[in-house]
Amino acid sequence: MQEHSFRILVINPGSTSTKIGVFDNERSILEKTIRHDTEALRAYKKIIDQYEFRKQTILETLDHEGINISKLDAVCGRGGLLRPIEGGTYAVNEAMLQDLKRGYSGQHASNLGGILAHEIASALNIPAFIVDPVVVDELDPIARVSGFSLIERRSIFHALNQKAVARRVAKQMGKTYEEVNFIVAHMGGGITVGAHQRGRVIDVNNGLDGEGPFSPERAGTVPAGDLVSLCFSGEYYREEIMRMLVGGGGLVGYLGTNDAVKVEKMIENGDEKAKLIYSAMAYQVAKEIGAASAVLSGKVDAIILTGGLAYGKQFVKEIADRVQWIADVIVQPGENELQALAEGALRVLRGEEEAKQYPQAVKTTV
Numbered sequence: 001m002q003e004h005s006f007r008i009l010v011i012n013p014g015s016t017s018t019k020i021g022v023f024d025n026e027r028s029i030l031e032k033t034i035r036h037d038t039e040a041l042r043a044y045k046k047i048i049d050q051y052e053f054r055k056q057t058i059l060e061t062l063d064h065e066g067i068n069i070s071k072l073d074a075v076c077g078r079g080g081l082l083r084p085i086e087g088g089t090y091a092v093n094e095a096m097l098q099d100l101k102r103g104y105s106g107q108h109a110s111n112l113g114g115i116l117a118h119e120i121a122s123a124l125n126i127p128a129f130i131v132d133p134v135v136v137d138e139l140d141p142i143a144r145v146s147g148f149s150l151i152e153r154r155s156i157f158h159a160l161n162q163k164a165v166a167r168r169v170a171k172q173m174g175k176t177y178e179e180v181n182f183i184v185a186h187m188g189g190g191i192t193v194g195a196h197q198r199g200r201v202i203d204v205n206n207g208l209d210g211e212g213p214f215s216p217e218r219a220g221t222v223p224a225g226d227l228v229s230l231c232f233s234g235e236y237y238r239e240e241i242m243r244m245l246v247g248g249g250g251l252v253g254y255l256g257t258n259d260a261v262k263v264e265k266m267i268e269n270g271d272e273k274a275k276l277i278y279s280a281m282a283y284q285v286a287k288e289i290g291a292a293s294a295v296l297s298g299k300v301d302a303i304i305l306t307g308g309l310a311y312g313k314q315f316v317k318e319i320a321d322r323v324q325w326i327a328d329v330i331v332q333p334g335e336n337e338l339q340a341l342a343e344g345a346l347r348v349l350r351g352e353e354e355a356k357q358y359p360q361a362v363k364t365t366v
């Protein structure tokens with residue numbers, strides 16, 4: 001019997017671009033990165049105000065590429081900084097739209113994903129979904145304890161790519177994601193290292209502005225007391241400190257670039273500082289993997305290295321040399337977020353999973 005074919009539009013909004021894809025089942029028939037002029041984006045005060053502009057650009061691009069949107073079966077967007085929720089595919093509902101619009105856990109381009117999916121899908125009377133947003137929170141209670149009673153650890157990570165890669169590797173091993181324990185290190189502009197225990201990410205660093213290894217653009221964990229002293233030195237505004245930690249941290253802070261390919265060139269040209277800093281980034285990733293292996297009590301089926309930095313052969317080697325005693329190291333460079341969005345929507349359209357419902361805000365009585 002011929003398999004039913006679903007056509008899905010997927011949308012992944014980034015800070016300066018919107019990536020879109022059209023899939024017939026798992027097969028990509030169009031993938032496009034729409035670059036937005038930074039001047040055009042600057043005209044909008046808040047990220048959320050860009051949605052009409054981005055929607056029109058997406059629709060024009062689809063039209064230009066000859067995609068008839070009336071043939072779509074669903075639209076799936078990258079989820080944003082919502083309330084903490086468990087992983088999976090969620091139907092876009094009113095509560096979600098409200099939280100995306102106000103940026104419940106902060107402002108992030110991915111907040112536009114669910115809104116754009118809803119806007120396009122509702123006009124066509126088809127379902128809209130999001131899959132594994134960055135706020136996926138499956139932390140064990142013990143992992144939430146920070147050691148400072150006023151601050152709880154939070155789960156903010158590359159859930160979409162980490163879970164998609166983990167599912168793919170599990171399948172290659174002839175198992176399901178729910179049958180294996182993996183450590184997944186997503187190494188892109190930000191770096192997050194997740195301890196995946198039988199389908200749940202029970203511990204992971206908050207890679208947005210919290211903790212973990214430093215990355216091309218982010219500082220990761222820094223010595224707390226020294227940071228407090230810097231904050232109260234009177235020399236910096238809050239925004240300046242945040243910019244130095246996120247965006248201007250990591251490789252950018254030390255070497256003036258977030259481009260690891262450039263850093264590799266600097267090393268080739270004999271730059272000793274670049275060599276030390278690049279090795280330190282690999283060292284910190286390895287250390288975080290070691291910590292995740294303790295979280296999993298050493299029961300680790302594989303360590304997976306993914307994201308753009310996983311293309312760097314020397315970088316990967318330095319990490320692997322330190323951690324391959326724990327488990328096999330599997331390298332899956334780049335990220336496949338469009339495919340992951342399509343696969344998440346497909347699991348629901350095929351009835352393999354039920355779409356999860358995003359929780360309504362709890363009403364408090366005064």
Ligand SMILES: Nc1ncnc2c1ncn2[C@@H]1O[C@H](COP(=O)(O)OP(=O)(O)OP(=O)(O)O)[C@@H](O)[C@H]1O
Binds near residue numbers: 189
């Ligand atoms: N061939 C390569 N060798 C080494 N590093 C590479 C290579 N290709 C890309 N990178 C590096 O990967 C990093 C970007 O990774 P990626 O594209 O996954 O990040 P992003 O999507 O911008 O951010 P994030 O993954 O945090 O959402 C950059 O530092 C880039 O220089």
Ligand SMILES: CCCC(=O)O
Binds near residue numbers: 134
């Ligand atoms: C860590 C959350 C995803 C990102 O890097 O923006």
